[in-house]
Amino acid sequence: MSTFKIALAGNPNTGKSTLFNALTGLKQHTGNWAGKTVELAEGAFEYLDDTFKIIDLPGTYSLYSNSVDEEVARDYILFENPDVTLVVVDGTALERNLNLALQVLEMTEKVIVCVNLIDEAEKKGITIDSGRLSKQLNVPVVKISARNKLGFDHLFKTIHDLVHGNITTKKYKINYSPELEKKIDELEPIVEKIVGNRFPSRWIALRLLDGDRGLVESLNKRM
Structure with a gap:
């Protein structure tokens, strides 16, 4: 079981x-x-x-x-x-x-x-x-x-x-404005170097660009 x-x-x-x-x-x-x-x-x-x-x-x-x-x-x-x-x-x-x-x-x-x-x-x-x-x-x-x-x-x-892996799913990607997508593209590789594949790097990049200090504090406690 x-x-x-x-x-x-x-x-x-x-x-x-x-x-x-x-x-x-x-x-x-x-x-x-x-x-x-x-x-x-x-x-x-x-x-x-x-x-x-x-x-x-x-x-x-x-x-x-x-x-x-x-x-x-x-x-x-x-x-x-x-x-x-x-x-x-x-x-x-x-x-x-x-x-x-x-x-x-x-x-x-x-x-x-x-x-x-x-x-x-x-x-x-x-x-x-x-x-x-x-x-x-x-x-x-x-x-x-x-x-x-x-x-x-x-x-x-x-x-x-x-x-049990019998259903395949994919992460949903919301396409934002070209300006925001450009910033995400610049920041995401940096985030990925820090968190690896443990956490969703695109989502974290979005939250950082939004100034989410609470998330930064939570990440610092767990890194």
Whole structure:
């Protein structure tokens, strides 16, 4: 039996914690994150011959260093290197929720996008083409209702296939303005020399150009 780590990310009010509770049942506990006041819920579930430890990250709208919650969520994905990051998005407000998903996808390709509240979306006449969205994002997209446990069989199989290499994903690349891309091209090789392949050099270059001092402090602690 193998053990894998899953990070659970998403905006507030997307049903992220409902999904965490549905997946883990009573196999959960809370603890503070590395000297921060933010509590993280941890739990586990089993599927086939594998155990999956799941961390419910703070609900955030971004992964920039604007709050302790954002720093904790970002640092977990970046430094703990989870085997899968499940990004939970609200199927009734998909466009707004995809902002965080795209930020995660710039950091790691080991992502599954969970479109939650799909039953509510359908009641509102919203149709989501998960196959097309998956092709655009380069990662699996699974439609679920955490409250009713709809789509869980598909979700479990997708997680299993991703961690065992049966699904190929790619890091998502956002093309910025020519001026910014030029600066990224100049800075990224320098970043890569320092961090190697341990961390995403393009994403770090972007954050440095944005003046993210919190990230610099976090990197200094771990280098």
